Amino acid sequence: MITITTPALLFPAISLIMLAYTNRFLALASLVRSLHAKYLENNRSGVIHGQIKNLRYRLRLIKYMQAYGVLSFVACVVCMLFIFLKWLFWAELLFGLSLIFFTISLIISLIEIQKSTTALELELSNMEEDKVSPSFVDYLKKKLDTKTKDV
Template identity: 45%
Template sequence: MNELTLATPTLLFSAVSLILLAYTNRFLGYAQVIRTLYEQFLRNHDQVLLEQIRNLRQRLYLTRAMQMLGILSLFFCVAAMFLIYIGMQTPAAYTFGGGLVLLIASLAVSVWEIQISVQALDLNLKDMENRKL
């Protein structure tokens, strides 16, 4: 194995930071949609709204998991950088590898969440088709 330098975890550090920003924006978007759906639901207990609310709850929890995994990945990156700095190459390599695994997990949860988002949009499309007929 080649020696790990400070530059390697630094590259992941910036990528994870951008991903966390995207996750945070997604979370804020969901918060706004949930507030809007809540107001609509108070006026009209529509079945489609109930399905959207269930879907959003699941997406919200997945987004939280994505954020937690991303934050842990960032933590492992910083820890790896510290271990490299103090000359502990082997623990640094394992710590960096752990950060990569956490990032992969975060991205996998993101793919899962995107699939659920498509299902939510499909609910709206089906409702529009049913109302048209």
């Protein structure tokens, strides 16, 4: 049997995840603004077009993440109301829906994180001087060689 404490356990989790989503959105908004300045300044380069496409997709993902997070929160609140009214069947149904919405929100968040790494790869590829990056072992050898020369 479901009690009022069951959906209440979701409140902190949903609140924290919504805060994290809002922070991601604000960071993305800042990035879009700085990218806009670069776009106007750099004669509309191809890398910037790729970043813009990636940002549009990520903005849509964040919108859906937040929407499903809000739906989860609302379903949780209504679930608690239904428990208070002793409508336990509907309360359990809404609690299940709340968990499903929360899960969907988290899955979309995972997809957005994957896309954000793609955006960072785009940035790095633009700044990369060599097309072949040295392996970790080569990097360590180079560092050790410079330290032995200093001694």
